């Protein structure tokens with residue numbers, strides 16, 4: 207993915223836009239692969255919503271590397287992926303609620319000088335899980351799902367920190383480099 | 387390109403956030419799980435409507451409308467068969483404590499352990 211040498215010539219605006227579009231294409235492809243990997247690994251602990259959240263790496267990377275719009279775009283692509291992979295209205299609503307809440311929280315914290323990408327990702331992971339379970343509780347008309355909260359908070363932390371560390375590493379690696 | 391957050395080093399706030407969330411999880415864990423007494427009935431709801439309540443002290447098999455099969459054995463309830471693709475409900479640990487819940491999201495089936503059952507009125511949330 208990396209070019210060993212690239213010309214230092216100043217890029218025109220349209221060239222930049224094309225590069226950004228191409229990078230987004232790569233990110234969407236990576237999101238596809240990560241979704242698939244996660245579905246194949248599928249370590250089910252019997253708790254709905256406990257996932258590695260590998261796709262969040264793409265969202266976080268897009269947020270810090272390109273900007274909020276790219277993060278929103280890749281996030282919605284992921285929701286589409288979920289719809290395609292699972293094709294169930296309940297699962298779609300459930301994962302969309304988590305993804306949108308987590309995106310909103312991450313965009314907000316990204317603007318504030320309070321957290322590093324790991325902290326932003328952590329907050330994103332937690333809000334993802336809380337959003338999912340709230341949505342499920344409303345759809346299933348049951349408060350019993352509160353029972354899952356302790357596990358979902360811990361799993362959100364683990365997933366958020368893992369995603370934050372991986373994304374941070376990738377961001378540092380591609381800091382002064384063109385990816386395409 | 388907006389980059390308000392150029393500093394990518396780990397901050398003290400990150401650690402504080404992590405500690406607070408883990409603390410909240412620990413408090414919830416103790417109050418919802420450890421302090422919960424054994425329940426007496428498994429209440430099944432389908433599509434938000436109550437389908438039935440089953441005595442946990444009586445070993446039995448219950449067939450649910452979408453094809454799910456719930457088994458009650460040794461005071462515990464578990465889902466042994468479900469038509470859903472994710473099979474999360476089937477892998478769920480058996481439930482026996484008050485408030486414990488097995489959920490099948492795709493089919494909107496919820497099994498909650500409750501303490502008491504009186505003429506269509508159950509108290510799953512009663513402390």
Ligand SMILES: [Zn+2]
Pocket residue numbers: 468470472473474475476489490491492
């Ligand atoms: Zn199920």
